[in-house]
Amino acid sequence: xxxxxxxxxxxxxxxxxKALLSNLASxxxxxxxxxxxxxxxxxxxKFVEPILTKSKVDSTxxxxxxxxxxxxxxxxxxxxxxxxxxxxxxxxGYTRIIKTGNRLGDNSDMCIIELVDYNTIYGKDxxxxxxxxxTRRSRRGGVSTKTASSAxxxxxxxxxxxxxxxxxxxxxxxxxxxxx
Numbered sequence: 001x002x003x004x005x006x007x008x009x010x011x012x013x014x015x016x017x018k019a020l021l022s023n024l025a026s027x028x029x030x031x032x033x034x035x036x037x038x039x040x041x042x043x044x045x046k047f048v049e050p051i052l053t054k055s056k057v058d059s060t061x062x063x064x065x066x067x068x069x070x071x072x073x074x075x076x077x078x079x080x081x082x083x084x085x086x087x088x089x090x091x092x093g094y095t096r097i098i099k100t101g102n103r104l105g106d107n108s109d110m111c112i113i114e115l116v117d118y119n120t121i122y123g124k125d126x127x128x129x130x131x132x133x134x135t136r137r138s139r140r141g142g143v144s145t146k147t148a149s150s151a152x153x154x155x156x157x158x159x160x161x162x163x164x165x166x167x168x169x170x171x172x173x174x175x176x177x178x179x180x
Contacts, residue, residue: 008043021047026075028095029083033114041097041113052094055084086117 010017020040025048027034036044051069054062058080067076087094096119098112 007046008039010039010043022069022071024048025051026070026072028113028115029070029075029079032118033112035100035110035112037103038097038099038109038111041111044113045095045097049092049094051079052083052087053092055079056088058084083115083117087115090117 010020012020021044024034024036024040024044028044028048047069051066054066063076063080066079067073070076070079094116096114096116098114100110100112102108103110
């Protein structure tokens with residue numbers, strides 16, 4: 001009977017499973033996005049989110065604790081220098097799983113697991129870019145009657161007229177000053 005056995009063993013021994021999750025977590029931290037099976041991604045999310053929470057406090061104790069899970073100096077360094085700064089204000093939910101379909105060979109469910117703050121498609125940066133490209137429209141919902149080219153030509157006419165008048169006045173007044 002499997003009463004109370006909640007986590008997926010992924011068909012591996014405990015040491016093999018621990019090494020697998022450690023390597024997947026290191027790859028996720030360094031690359032910010034990895035492609036894997038859905039079962040591995042769900043287990044990786046349970047494994048890596050507490051690690052990301054611990055990385056918010058940059059102390060020797062938290063570094064050593066995280067190193068005991070990851071066993072990779074480069075990924076620990078990346079985690080504390082780059083990732084921890086981005087996730088500092090986020091209360092949880094650091095990863096996102098996006099299903100990509102089935103693998104051709106064995107038809108297993110494949111997905112992409114990524115860090116939420118590093119995605120430009122779904123993240124805050126994409127919403128800001130969309131908001132910046134939005135243009136203001138008139139109340140009637142139509143486009144203004146002047147086209148862009150006529151607006152430019154009107155502006156150039158307005159700019160040319162005062163430019164021609166002011167030098168004439170300056171020349172006349174200068175000539176009058178010298179004549180007196």
